[in-house]
Amino acid sequence: MNEIWYQFKKNKIALFGLGMTVMFIIFAILAPLIAPYDPYEMSTSDSLAGPSLAHLMGTDQFGRDILSRIIYGTRISLQVGIISVGISLVLGTLIGLVAAYYGRWVDMVLSRFTDVLFSFPDILLALVIMAILGPSLTNLMIAIGIVYTPIFARIARGAVLSIKSSLYIDAAKSMGVSNRKIMWKHILPNSMAPLIVQVTLSFAFAILAEAALSFLGLGVSPDTPSWGIMLSEGKNWMETAWWIAVFPGIAITLAVFSFNVMGDGLRDALDPKLKNESS
Amino acid sequence: MIAYIIRRLLIAIPVLFGISLIAFFMVRLVPGDTVTAMLGNSYTPEQAEALRAQYGLDEPIITQYILWLTNVLQGDFGFSHFTNTPVLEAILLRLPVTIELALLSVVIAVILAIPLGTIAALKRNSKFDYGASLFGMLGISIPNFWLGTLMILFFSLWAGWFPSGGFVGLYESVWGNLQSMILPAIALGTAVGAVAMRMTRSSMLEVTNQDYIKMARAKGVSSRRLITKHALKNALVPVVTVLGIQTGYLLGGSVVVEQIFGLPGVGQLALQAITNRDYALLQGTILFIASAFVIVNLIVDIIYGFLNPQIRY
Amino acid sequence: MADNILEVRDLKTHFHTNDGVVKAVDGVDLHVEKGEILAIVGESGCGKSVTSQSIMRLIGAKSSEKVSGEILYHGEDLLSKTEKEMRQIRGKDMSMVFQDPMTSLNPAYKVGTQIAEMPIIHEKKDKKSSWKRAIDMLTKVGIPSPEKRASQYPHQFSGGMRQRGVVAMSLACDPDLIIADEPTTALDVTIQAQVLDLLRKLRDDTGTAIMMITHDLGVVAELCDRVAVMYAGKIVEEGTVADIFDNPQHPYTQGLIHSLPKPGSRERLKPIEGQPPNLHNLPEGCRFQDRCPFVMDVCREKQPELVPADKQDHQAACWLMGEEENDGDGRTGESEEPEKTF
Numbered sequence: 001m002n003e004i005w006y007q008f009k010k011n012k013i014a015l016f017g018l019g020m021t022v023m024f025i026i027f028a029i030l031a032p033l034i035a036p037y038d039p040y041e042m043s044t045s046d047s048l049a050g051p052s053l054a055h056l057m058g059t060d061q062f063g064r065d066i067l068s069r070i071i072y073g074t075r076i077s078l079q080v081g082i083i084s085v086g087i088s089l090v091l092g093t094l095i096g097l098v099a100a101y102y103g104r105w106v107d108m109v110l111s112r113f114t115d116v117l118f119s120f121p122d123i124l125l126a127l128v129i130m131a132i133l134g135p136s137l138t139n140l141m142i143a144i145g146i147v148y149t150p151i152f153a154r155i156a157r158g159a160v161l162s163i164k165s166s167l168y169i170d171a172a173k174s175m176g177v178s179n180r181k182i183m184w185k186h187i188l189p190n191s192m193a194p195l196i197v198q199v200t201l202s203f204a205f206a207i208l209a210e211a212a213l214s215f216l217g218l219g220v221s222p223d224t225p226s227w228g229i230m231l232s233e234g235k236n237w238m239e240t241a242w243w244i245a246v247f248p249g250i251a252i253t254l255a256v257f258s259f260n261v262m263g264d265g266l267r268d269a270l271d272p273k274l275k276n277e278s279s
Numbered sequence: 280m281i282a283y284i285i286r287r288l289l290i291a292i293p294v295l296f297g298i299s300l301i302a303f304f305m306v307r308l309v310p311g312d313t314v315t316a317m318l319g320n321s322y323t324p325e326q327a328e329a330l331r332a333q334y335g336l337d338e339p340i341i342t343q344y345i346l347w348l349t350n351v352l353q354g355d356f357g358f359s360h361f362t363n364t365p366v367l368e369a370i371l372l373r374l375p376v377t378i379e380l381a382l383l384s385v386v387i388a389v390i391l392a393i394p395l396g397t398i399a400a401l402k403r404n405s406k407f408d409y410g411a412s413l414f415g416m417l418g419i420s421i422p423n424f425w426l427g428t429l430m431i432l433f434f435s436l437w438a439g440w441f442p443s444g445g446f447v448g449l450y451e452s453v454w455g456n457l458q459s460m461i462l463p464a465i466a467l468g469t470a471v472g473a474v475a476m477r478m479t480r481s482s483m484l485e486v487t488n489q490d491y492i493k494m495a496r497a498k499g500v501s502s503r504r505l506i507t508k509h510a511l512k513n514a515l516v517p518v519v520t521v522l523g524i525q526t527g528y529l530l531g532g533s534v535v536v537e538q539i540f541g542l543p544g545v546g547q548l549a550l551q552a553i554t555n556r557d558y559a560l561l562q563g564t565i566l567f568i569a570s571a572f573v574i575v576n577l578i579v580d581i582i583y584g585f586l587n588p589q590i591r592y
Numbered sequence: 593m594a595d596n597i598l599e600v601r602d603l604k605t606h607f608h609t610n611d612g613v614v615k616a617v618d619g620v621d622l623h624v625e626k627g628e629i630l631a632i633v634g635e636s637g638c639g640k641s642v643t644s645q646s647i648m649r650l651i652g653a654k655s656s657e658k659v660s661g662e663i664l665y666h667g668e669d670l671l672s673k674t675e676k677e678m679r680q681i682r683g684k685d686m687s688m689v690f691q692d693p694m695t696s697l698n699p700a701y702k703v704g705t706q707i708a709e710m711p712i713i714h715e716k717k718d719k720k721s722s723w724k725r726a727i728d729m730l731t732k733v734g735i736p737s738p739e740k741r742a743s744q745y746p747h748q749f750s751g752g753m754r755q756r757g758v759v760a761m762s763l764a765c766d767p768d769l770i771i772a773d774e775p776t777t778a779l780d781v782t783i784q785a786q787v788l789d790l791l792r793k794l795r796d797d798t799g800t801a802i803m804m805i806t807h808d809l810g811v812v813a814e815l816c817d818r819v820a821v822m823y824a825g826k827i828v829e830e831g832t833v834a835d836i837f838d839n840p841q842h843p844y845t846q847g848l849i850h851s852l853p854k855p856g857s858r859e860r861l862k863p864i865e866g867q868p869p870n871l872h873n874l875p876e877g878c879r880f881q882d883r884c885p886f887v888m889d890v891c892r893e894k895q896p897e898l899v900p901a902d903k904q905d906h907q908a909a910c911w912l913m914g915e916e917e918n919d920g921d922g923r924t925g926e927s928e929e930p931e932k933t934f
Contacts, residue, residue: 013413013416112293112294113297116294116297116301118527119527119570119573120527120565121527121531121532121534121569122527122528122531123534124530124546124565127549127553128553128561129305131309131561211424212422215424216534216535217554231422231424231425231428234428235428238432239436245425245432249425249428252425253422256422257416257420260416261416489695490692490695491695491696491698494688494690494697496650497682497688497690498682498709498710498713498761499681499682499683499710499714500679500709501679501713502675512700513698586700588700
């Protein structure tokens, strides 16, 4: 663990990503304390006001404070990230573990299934699932969770297959350890590193997907302070009030960037370890 | 080589079959059905029954699927009540726009990615390398719909260089068409370019550590020839694969980008099929897009075979 | 001596890493005479490959790599050449054969194309005559049906054939010197013998000198004329094959010889105990001190230099030699230049 942190620390840009992530988490938790205004409060007199000292990032067409909505937006983005990635992780790892461990036709069927799901562009698949489930935040998280399941299944399957053939699993088997116990006690902990990296990267994807779906009007309800919704609304006011679309976009990019560089840094930090395991 | 292509084709068939299954049944899960969407708000149950019978919707769902698939294999994707044309016709009408957008995006991505990635690898840990890395990361992180919006703001609204939307067909005016396509292609291509650049860089780093590169240097090959002849051909193999996988992103991203720029492509059609509850059209577009992904990857596999002679046999 | 193709004087190749300086080669002197086969022998990590790559200037371009000393090729110092001048020499005058034939051919190009590249870049020949040269070369190294083989890719060749292909490539421009870096290590024993035969035959036919980097004393005995034994970045003994095998002077050489199985002998093999020193952190004095059965106080204080042993062209760097010839005065090597045999 210390060694991983030592490696990770050397990567300044990954460290920046970590710092930003911590900041986003603090924003999400302390949103009511930090946000200067109520994100839902409308004010006709303040509508479409440009950035000023009173409203650092200006206001939207309803006079809502953009900064406050962005701060509250971290809650939506992080929530979507955590829950949808959680769904993909649990579902995908389970599918991958079962496929790799039991092999034969089980593996055949599950692997083909993930291959097929993989062939659907993520946004399109999420759109159709949203059409089935109906627009709501919960359904959005389920849809994104399903869309990113195959990649976890693939990683888990690959990791398990490489470990499964190694000696210590044979040793455990020969000592009569049960299948389930082998899976939980030996294989899963050793498949952790690539999964952790993927979790971080998927977090970035999930935030992007939520914004894209909300942008297309098939995500969360329009008054929610979601970055995607804000962007989508702001697009219509581009000519008169650029700030409505520009600031939420910066927020999305920054959040996604942070998770991406963190994932990259983690991968580099874990990589030597991965190599040791496979040899 | 022929055997290799046939083998690839055989692998693709079950996947295509699975795609048809998911495209059909997933769309059937969407609440409401074609009939209610077609009839609007006021209709009698008898009318609905009659229409259902007409479209075969009263049959068991498996029968319906088999019927649908048989028709699809014969080129009949059903009728779209939204566009009021056969589904295939509606798709084929919009396909050129999406293909042009995707190709243009890939061209932009490749023009950007391969030189940048190669130079970054050769000047490892230099300022250029760090700059390229930062660009790569930003390119992946920036949402294409925001990039599109920003470009409209800067280049169309403020600078007035490009139209802020609307589509000009290639046959109407080549220049006008290019003007209406270039911003969407950049919005879509940036992320692909970023991914491909990162891949080029890491693949180039790996290749330049290979013995055959050392051997080529020992042969007295000049550094330019070393890179362009000896290293690049090998380094591009994984890049091509990544580009193939990025097709999925391109097709999905086209849904969003076509919407922003008002391009009448397949992505926009899929979105319209969803919002107008046109199920035959939705099934058709999904099937089309997912199959396109599989087919592009098939092509990529074949290109791969050309780049890497070992794989052919 | 005018017959020296290559003379290396006090070659040092140091790598600057985050963990300090690695002195991979630290003051090597050697020479290669016209048409001879010189073996450089040592354990892996002793710096023999780095020496060969430093000579070709394949190492030294990066800021972390420092190569110093003199590398005289026909009397001209290669270290003062520009990269462009070096490119003219590489492949044309001096060429290389690497250890692993599986990886030293480019998988993306036909074998013939890779051989034909040599005359194309060095002699400005056209494609057609170069291709013909490639086929000639494949014939020369004993590859059957060379026309067909030339248009095949490396993965269609077996390991031994690939190494023949690499040898064909290195010979394509008729070099004076071939540096072969463990050319047979990755091959099966029977194939090894074939490749060694090939190298000897080529030397006999063309008069090309060969610098043979190997850890295999069997290869040395079979193929080479002279031997330089390397240990931890330095040459510790140098002489003819007969000198080294029959009358090894340095305890390390003696150890190497003793660890060889002798046909018909029931004597137990005696491996050299211990590990070579860490190149990050070399000990004071002789680098072999910790493994040497005859270690003395002086060995821990000062590095011995190469001095002639029983005859002028057989040298060893060991204080034991001082014992015998200089009457125990361990200071002889301190400031003196090591004696040269040429």
